Amino acid sequence: MATPANGSVGVFVATRKGAWILRSDGARRRWDLTGPIFLGHVAHHLVLDPRDRRSLLLAARTGHLGPTVFRSTDQGASWKEASRPPAFPKARAGEPGRVVDHVFWLSPGHASEPNVWYAGTSPEGLFRSEDAGDHWDVVPGFEQHPMRIDWAIVDPKQSTPDGPILHSITIDPRDARHLYIGISGNDGGVFESLDKGLNWKPLNAGCMAPAVPDPYPEYGQDPHCLRLHPLAPDVLYQQNHCGIYRMQRPASRWERIGENMPKAVGDIGFPIVLHPRDPRTVWVFPMDGTDVWPRTSPDGKPAVYVTRDAGQSWQRQDRGLPASQAWLTVRRQAMSADAHDPVGLYFGTTSGELWASSDEGAQWSEIARHLPLIHSVEAAELSS
Amino acid sequence: MKVWIPQALLSYTDQRKLVEAHGATLAELLTDLDRRHPGIRFRMIDEQGGLRPHVRLFVNHDDVRQLDVPLRATDEVHIFQALSGG
Numbered sequence: 001m002a003t004p005a006n007g008s009v010g011v012f013v014a015t016r017k018g019a020w021i022l023r024s025d026g027a028r029r030r031w032d033l034t035g036p037i038f039l040g041h042v043a044h045h046l047v048l049d050p051r052d053r054r055s056l057l058l059a060a061r062t063g064h065l066g067p068t069v070f071r072s073t074d075q076g077a078s079w080k081e082a083s084r085p086p087a088f089p090k091a092r093a094g095e096p097g098r099v100v101d102h103v104f105w106l107s108p109g110h111a112s113e114p115n116v117w118y119a120g121t122s123p124e125g126l127f128r129s130e131d132a133g134d135h136w137d138v139v140p141g142f143e144q145h146p147m148r149i150d151w152a153i154v155d156p157k158q159s160t161p162d163g164p165i166l167h168s169i170t171i172d173p174r175d176a177r178h179l180y181i182g183i184s185g186n187d188g189g190v191f192e193s194l195d196k197g198l199n200w201k202p203l204n205a206g207c208m209a210p211a212v213p214d215p216y217p218e219y220g221q222d223p224h225c226l227r228l229h230p231l232a233p234d235v236l237y238q239q240n241h242c243g244i245y246r247m248q249r250p251a252s253r254w255e256r257i258g259e260n261m262p263k264a265v266g267d268i269g270f271p272i273v274l275h276p277r278d279p280r281t282v283w284v285f286p287m288d289g290t291d292v293w294p295r296t297s298p299d300g301k302p303a304v305y306v307t308r309d310a311g312q313s314w315q316r317q318d319r320g321l322p323a324s325q326a327w328l329t330v331r332r333q334a335m336s337a338d339a340h341d342p343v344g345l346y347f348g349t350t351s352g353e354l355w356a357s358s359d360e361g362a363q364w365s366e367i368a369r370h371l372p373l374i375h376s377v378e379a380a381e382l383s384s
Numbered sequence: 385m386k387v388w389i390p391q392a393l394l395s396y397t398d399q400r401k402l403v404e405a406h407g408a409t410l411a412e413l414l415t416d417l418d419r420r421h422p423g424i425r426f427r428m429i430d431e432q433g434g435l436r437p438h439v440r441l442f443v444n445h446d447d448v449r450q451l452d453v454p455l456r457a458t459d460e461v462h463i464f465q466a467l468s469g470g
Contacts, residue, residue, distance in 0.1 A: 062427070064436055087431035090431060
């Protein structure tokens, strides 16, 4: 969106116990909280389709009832379950089959494919819907890739706490065939496809991998969150398990821009958020990656950090946030930006707090509290 | 035959706790149940044909783990789901 938005804004919050929606006018001073939506369901991602601004998809898991996707065509007023939720192909007799534990990530498809959505699951699966999320099919090029079993971990016990995940499904706005994904487990990394998912190759050069003898393997990294700039699609950023990175295509090597963060804060975290118009401006929410990795705000003093020069320098933004004894954790999907000028920023914590800034991080205020553990926060324009 | 539906699945049966479905085996009955109440089977049986964790199926008073168990027209099927977690 090259021109700043000035209409109403929605903030879509998915939590461990259901989903909520906050709405505000363009001023973004007062917020109306509505919900819960599907109270008690484990909601991982609630995403508004930017192509129609009406359709919502919710990635959910109901206790022990397994994974599913719910759909709304009226901004959340009513819902229907997908007729065929994401599910792996049935295994041949005698072979172990994979079972989707939960749908983790939802990405609207390319602007030229208005009913297409992608979903990433745990364990790592890539799914595609061509009917606005009603029926889902596995993307066979990833599922049957001869290296998939190496890229995606086999033993979930060796993986991330809630299971290995496929996330950060990212589509080049210039080309619907050009896809990126992130895989987090004990193996994983960033992977790229130039043919709509038929073939894949690792894209991890220059990026450190945790817990392996060779710190720079071809794959085995743990990207926490990958973002591509919509107006400069050759610019990629990732918040990785091992730092903050940037890549400028056509180069295929990551540069660790987190080295320029204050050493006492470090460059470990989960989300990374891009300015909707300026590809040099990026926000992160650092968390403590020292000792046994508490993954809380360093020293109990939460702050967002922003760079406005593509990672050469970083500035602390903590006005309005608690000054001390605040041990916040923000998950990889739980930080987002709107498209206004100045840009609005939003992040949700695992302790159920939702924080917002309507001036690009200069001042923060809490706009919701006492929610369940927040998995994801997505800001979106509700009107033009 | 009669099929008793647990609370967590009532959204699939218009809140009816007791519904009808038919089949010569439990597998066939669940297929028929899904035809009448779309989506309900996948909440109990995963894509590899396995019973989801904490789902229990009873034919009359017998806890059944295999879906190929034969059924008689007079049998009643009870579906239970033991939800847990804080």
